[in-house]
Amino acid sequence: MPVDAGIAAVRNYGDGMLKGEGESMAAFVQQNKRIPRRGEIGYTAENIESLEKQGFVMSGSRHKAMNAMRIKKEAQVISAEEKRKLAVAAREERIKKGNQVLQTFRDMIEKKSGGTLGEN
Numbered sequence: 001m002p003v004d005a006g007i008a009a010v011r012n013y014g015d016g017m018l019k020g021e022g023e024s025m026a027a028f029v030q031q032n033k034r035i036p037r038r039g040e041i042g043y044t045a046e047n048i049e050s051l052e053k054q055g056f057v058m059s060g061s062r063h064k065a066m067n068a069m070r071i072k073k074e075a076q077v078i079s080a081e082e083k084r085k086l087a088v089a090a091r092e093e094r095i096k097k098g099n100q101v102l103q104t105f106r107d108m109i110e111k112k113s114g115g116t117l118g119e120n
Contacts, residue, residue: 014076
């Protein structure tokens with residue numbers, strides 16, 4: 001099913017994600033930024049890191065069950081984004097290889113026709 005170029009395709013980031021949660025986490029992953037935990041929204045990664053170095057414990061890192069769920073969700077998003085990047089790279093490589101084959105055939109045809117290919 002073709003997707004309009006202006007509309008982004010909905011990605012599946014796995015089970016246990018709330019609506020929009022996977023996409024928002026993926027936005028941080030795509031920018032190579034730290035995914036904020038509960039209670040950290042509104043702070044930059046640098047602010048959080050400096051507060052943790054000072055000895056503050058952020059609310060999202062206190063609860064073992066919540067922390068385990070966060071790690072699971074982050075892993076799901078990161079693996080989905082890695083798969084997407086690999087698929088994009090493979091597609092680009094196929095296109096590049098196809099263009100090389102086409103150019104080889106064009107060169108062969110041009111050589112056989114005496115260099116008159118494309119001339120009117």
